[in-house]
Amino acid sequence: MLRGMATVTYYADDHEAAKAWYTEFLGIEPYFEVPGYFEFRIGDYRHELGVIDGRYAPGNQAEPGGEIVRWHVDDLEATFGRLLELGAKEYEPITERGPGFVTASVVDPFGNVLGIMTNVHYLAVLAERS
Structure with a gap:
């Protein structure tokens, strides 16, 4: 059974540029880093956003897509x-x-799709935890 998102991973051929870009966007430094991988903890539930060196990407990553x-x-x-x-x-x-659901998405400079949204259900769950 799915219990919650643990880690979202993206790939970047220019790993150092990706680290600088995500650090700038998020306003924080990665909390975990090893050669070829770095990771941030973000948001209300401290979800993980990781970036893997593009040489380790599976299959053909020529076009953005997928989930x-x-x-x-x-x-x-x-x-x-x-x-x-x-x-x-x-x-x-x-x-x-x-009502209460607005979305958008971008392709980051490294070819990954990054989605954002406002979601009344997310806010309701967050309020229950308070």
Whole structure:
């Protein structure tokens, strides 16, 4: 049974540039680092976001695609704008999916899809923990 997200991993051919970019975007340094991998703990539940050196990527990574993990954010427009300022490219525009659900996604400078959203269910679960 799935119990919760443990780690989201992305790949980057320029591993050091990816570390600098994600450190700038997140405003924190990686908490864990070994050659070819670094990891941040972020958000209310301290989820892990890791980046692996692109030479270890499975299969053909020529095009962005696959699943999209959407990170809850408080200000979707500001976060989307900040990602674009830092060089990410729009993958999916800001889109209202229904009352309390708005999404967007970008492709980071390293070819990974990064999703963001505002989600009333996330906020309800967070409120239950308070």
